[in-house]
């Protein structure tokens with residue numbers, strides 16, 4: 525059992541998971557993940573979402589402990605993805621008198637996931653509806669596609685808390701803290717928050733913008749997401765990040781060099797490019813796409829303004845690690861980046877053409893001239909060409 529009070533009558537009853545290797549069975553979790561759930565202790569008791577099956581034992585212990593013998597009156601289901609609702613069926617069995625509060629889409633999904641194993645008579649809510657639980661007035665706001673169609677958020681008018689579902693969440697366990705202002709967030713969590721955003725919500729920039737506009741008129745003193753730390757100070761920092769990410773604007777003028785190299789020759793050109801950009805004073809980070817997962821690099825391309833993409837040619841096409849990254853960038857709607865291209869091929873370099881084809885499907889991409897085409901290894905005679913590329917790239 526491990527519960528944390530986040531204000532006088534709201535208790536965090538979630539759990540950390542350090543064992544899971546892959547979130548959604550695809551995204552690595554080197555720093556784990558937390559599944560947040562919150563209990564409001566008012567005249568009526570309200571549980572804000574359930575949790576993943578992997579933390580069921582701790583979650584139910586936490587709920588029981590926080591209730592301290594009281595009855596559970598409501599469970600608000602903001603999101604039906606199983607990382608938050610897999611334990612809902614068991615919760616309904618443990619607390620048969622609880623009233624489920626959800627929207628119509630959620631009700632359908634509850635039946636899809638649980639079939640006849642649960643019987644519910646939910647309180648169906650829609651945009652702007654308010655649930656009065658005593659001192660608290662919980663106002664519901666629909667947030668479709670942040671990150672599923674049924675998602676809704678809840679604004680606690682009395683405590684001025686926004687229960688934000690997946691939005692404003694992060695990968696990474698809580699490690700004893702609960703508030704973002706208790707840790708060095710920029711150093712310890714920002715990269716994981718960005719990677720979480722880019723991969724999980726990144727495709728849905730327009731719906732995130734719609735929610736940001738909806739919440740702009742509210743007096744929000746605290747944000748309680750379903751993953752990661754709770755925000756009670758410096759909310760502007762997080763909102764600014766979301767403004768950049770959801771409009772696909774880079775956070776900073778910085779260079780990300782990502783290369784897909786078979787024998788190290790393409791990597792050498794990419795490293796030389798990094799060295800020269802660094803010498804010009806640019807912040808630079810370099811990634812080998814065969815080593816670093818494309819989900820990590822996707823987070824990085826959401827951060828940086830300038831991308832150097834260097835790829836070998838493989839079987840007449842793009843070397844697959846680069847193709848995978850570019851397809852992720854396309855499918856997540858990335859826009860407005862400055863790009864330098866380097867290709868390699870020992871008999872017929874084709875990578876640049878294929879990178880350009882994919883980049884041309886994205887909005888606001890500027891490709892610096894010249895594109896560097898290497899045959900097997902960089903020829904010293906190509907140095908001036910590389911310098912010209914750096915000069916032009918830096919001006920974009």
Ligand code: FEO
Nearest residue numbers: 605607671690750
């Ligand atoms: Fe954390 Fe979309 O679930």
